[in-house]
Amino acid sequence: MKMSKAAVLQEYQKPLQICEFPLNEELQPGEALARVEMAGICGTDVHLWKGELPIPVPVILGHESAGRIAKLGAGLERDWTGQALQEGDRVVWASSIVCGECYYCRIKRTPTRCLKRKAYGISYCSNEAPHLRGGYAEWILLRAGTSIFKLPDNLPFESIVGAGCALNTALHGVERIGLEMGDTVVIQGAGPVGLAALAVAIESGAAKTVVVGGPAHRLQMALEFGADAVVSLEEFPTAAVRLEEVRRHTGEFGADVVLECVGHPSAVPEGFELCRDGGKYLVLGQYANAGNVEFNPHVITKKQLTVMGSWAFEPRHVLGAIQFLARPRWRELFAKQVTHRFSLDQASEALDTVRRLEAGKAVILP
Known part of the structure; x- marks a missing residue:
């Protein structure tokens, strides 16, 4: 039997281990075997490595992956959009599968909160057959029901993995909070x-965008993406001086919409203050449990804020991301985000590079 190498999280906050697993090529109906061509290192992977989200260990990390179809199970003939699939096709897949039958899927139409939702690189213990359910591996076995998308010939892996789950997540979040033409938007x-x-x-038509963050190389990328202004955490080290600097760009009243994309709880109460009265605040970056934070709810009442959260994304947002990346400008900019490339044997180094905020986007090339 053929074997596949994979990088496995055996213990939280310990180096990933390179292991080999049997590669079962006898597919069940609806399954697909894909060769992983590129796997992105997501910030969520760092949170998982820290143990900030309950997951089964050991686990093959990697939920931002793309590759080529090696084999198709019986009955799997078309991708999510209806395009014909065949061996050798370049594809990407939605990272999670939902049941379609539970309270949240069917009644409340909130499938990202499906009671039986499972995500590649997060939900599957690698000790359990068929083992290969994460992107940090040479091969991945895609379950029946996986939303698979055939990639256009002019869309490189660097663009789709450079955008990663971040673009899908952002499309879902902005859809939920709602942006109006001419809004002033602050991104934390x-x-x-x-x-x-x-x-x-x-x-979406924002008239002005301001990005608050760091380090410097990421702020430079924000300017290249088209931000009207950036506010450096190093140059403006306290929430009070950042508020003053942001309002210098937004006007004295603050932003119409603030999008939290940090993943650190302390960003949330600071973000409330960046909103104008009657503004909107979206919590988008708090995917893992990074701890508690104190805030005064009077701020929400006094400012009449709309506060909303957004969790993950649906398959339609993957299609939206592919269509988004059809624009040459965004296709090139997201591909440019890929600044660090690693072999599978260097998976721990790749994860640590992201943890230290040294990369734009780090990827593994299995």
Whole structure:
């Protein structure tokens, strides 16, 4: 039997281990076997490595992956959009599968909160067959029901993985909070989610965009993406001076919409203050449990804020991201985000590079 190498999280906050797993090529109906060509290192992977989200360990990390179809199970003939699938096709897939039958899927139409939702690189213990359910591996076995998308010939892996789950997540979040033509938008965070939210805000008609974050290389990328102004955490080290600087760009009343894309709880109460009265605040970056934070709810009442959260994304947002990346400008900018490339054997180094905020986007090339 063929074997596949994979990088496995065996213990929280310990180096990933390179392991080998049997590669079962006898597919069940609806399954697909894909060769992983590129796997993105998401900030969420760092949170998972820290143990900030309950997941089964050991686990093969990696929920931002793309590759080529090696084999199709019986009955799997078309992708999510209806395009014909065949061996050798370049594809990307939605990271999670939902049941379609539970209270949240069917009654409340909130499938991202499906009671049986499982995500590649997060929900599957690698000790359990068929093992290969994460992107940090040479091969991945895609379950029946996975939303698979055939990639256009002119869309490189660097663009789709450079955008990663961040663009899908941003599309879902901005859809939920709602942006109006001419809005002034502040984005907290200059990492992949922040840059994706910036791109979506610009395409949604924002009249002015301000990005608050760091380090310097990420703020430079935000300017290249089209931010009207950036506010450095290093240059403006306290919430009070950042508020003053942001209002210098937004006007004395603050932003119409603030998008939190940081992942650190302290960003949230600061973000409330960046909103104008009657403004909107979206919590987008708090995917893992990074701890509690104190805030005064009187601020929400006094400012009459609309505060909303957004969790993950649906398959339709993956299609939206592919269509978004059809624009040459965004296709090139998101591909440019890929600044660090690693082999599978260097998976721990890749994860640590992201943890230290040294990369735009780090990827593994299995």
